[in-house]
Amino acid sequence: MTYCVAIKLNAGLVFLSDSRTNAGLDQISTFRKMIVYEKPNDRFMVLLSAGNLSISQSVREILQVERLKDHEADEGTTIWNARSMFDAARVLGSAIRRVQERDGAALKASGVDFNVSLIFGGQIQGEGMRLFQVYSAGNFIEATPETPYFQVGESKYGKPVLDRVITPTTPLDEAAKCALVSMDSTLKSNLSVGLPMDLVVYEANSFQTDKVVCIDENNPYFKMLHGSWGQKLREVFDSIEDPMWHGESTNVPLMQQSTRSLPLKKITTPEEKLI
């Protein structure tokens, strides 16, 4: 599996991906899942991919040369001349459909789903930043202030902390920290997600970034974050009182049945009916 997350803030964009790929438990490899497309002063785009590796590699290869034509005489839209991120996402969708046309039937005949999930975001000169999640069928959705982040792959372990922290006004480096905590929780509980990870932080209207880093177990910041988060989480956990059941303490709220709740079903003899 994989875990990728991207966040759209007023201040910029954050992209984070792991690099573990597995075909069964006995075939685990490292493949990077992030690519940056950059034309200084014109466009800055990042693609994150999860799902079948042969499909996502083909999509990335074809995306470089894909021309989307709305009319026959059209010169064609590419990710390099698209005038909006929306159009660039359409080119990406078209590249996915191209791979589907080529490989879909053969994959289906082998019992393999056409499964790829992509996150594609960035900024093109003339409009604001945009962030899309692109599905296997080439259709896509766009992040909004209400839902400012997308995840693909093993998304559940790391979702609670994103839900607690991220809003459009979250500062850029704080969001990067949040993405790393989200990844840390995922690494903790799921073997199919693994280091190194790639992190890109993009500042709005800069059309380039030097905040690009590959993080392995020796990265000083991630080592600190991993250790501090685990230890402080434990301290917070310990600082919350254990439940008290029978009024042993007056300081701790009681673990008390609400008067409106029905009692739990308890069966005490073999003959007792369940319902």
Added chain:
Amino acid sequence: MTYCVAIKLNAGLVFLSDSRTNAGLDQISTFRKMIVYEKPNDRFMVLLSAGNLSISQSVREILQVERLKDHEADEGTTIWNARSMFDAARVLGSAIRRVQERDGAALKASGVDFNVSLIFGGQIQGEGMRLFQVYSAGNFIEATPETPYFQVGESKYGKPVLDRVITPTTPLDEAAKCALVSMDSTLKSNLSVGLPMDLVVYEANSFQTDKVVCIDENNPYFKMLHGSWGQKLREVFDSIEDPMWHGESTNVPLMQQSTRSLPLKKITTPEEKLI
């Protein structure tokens, strides 16, 4: 969906379940997923269920009358006369197979998987406590000191905190608190899991418990835990430094590329080859 978790400690057992059931998003109901079977001074057992509600309700009904016979002349083992939790789990497996025989073919014809996941644990006079996860096929696995907890249903959101806290020596009420934090994270991020929840805490060798509570949004302890955990988690998050990229500070470890890592793939012109 559902979220249930059960933990086996040296000191006892903790069981926690939510009560949301949904058949599509427009058909959400409340069904309790926990049943206690108790014969004072003889046996104490708890069953938690996830999966297809019609199957789990049938299993629970049949479990009351199921007799497992290893020989024809056998009187038959029931959950009420089983001499070990292992045998009681076998009776449960047999009840699942009974439902499969009755309903499996018709469900399959309607395109419905025979999907049920159960957690079954407790103690029978004469042996220690035991905890099992029981699958749709009626087979089961048992918790061990290395893996002292089982989850069924929407298990991923709440797994990291269990992995961080639970060991066999964790005190009983602390484990109950951990299960509630695990549930709180799940409630936060998944609509298909909902209040009220049922919590049972069982002390080893007691063969009964009065620590049984149905927790809704008015429960004083859960209200405190929910508020404190969210707020303190946020404080911990804020207390960890944001990443520093270019040595602005000497106190914070730098977000620095490891010298052994390969640089991220960056494509800067349409002509550039991907590989």
